[in-house]
Amino acid sequence: MSSPDGSGMTSPDGSGGSWTLLTGHGHVLVEIARNPQARMRDIGAVVGLTERTVQAIVADLEAAGYLTRGRIGRRNHYTVNPDSLFRHSAQEGLRVGPLLDLLAAAGEPTATASLSVADAGGSPSTEVPPPANPTGPGAGIQPM
DSSP: OOOTTSSSOOOTTSSOOOOOSSOHHHHHHHHHHHOTTOOHHHHHHHHTOOHHHHHHHHHHHHHTTSEEEEEETTEEEEEEOTTOBOSSGGGTTOBSHHHHHHHHHHTSTTOOOOOOHHHHTTOOOOOOOOOOOTTSTTTTOOOO
């Protein structure tokens, strides 16, 4: 669903408000986490900002330590620092990494991200292996 003004922003209730939950800085950081080799114009197209605005935001994020910029051949490559802390006092002491992981994975077409209490707190999650087949060959034999 697109907004009447063509900005791509709609409110969740469909009332036509033009605010978004994330700032431009947040959108750019999430897009860089998804695609570290993206060009400024491509990031701008995805997040609805001009290339010049994206360049200024990337400079801000780099200066604040949220990402580093390097070169691979003729292209820039960005590395997000997941240990960077949120800047607002309401999130004091919280790292951006877990939120970026969720948002970046949600934008990938084949992502199977799920949120658990451990994930929300930033602790690494543990996958539980599927149960062994109790009726197949070797049933009842436990590995040593």
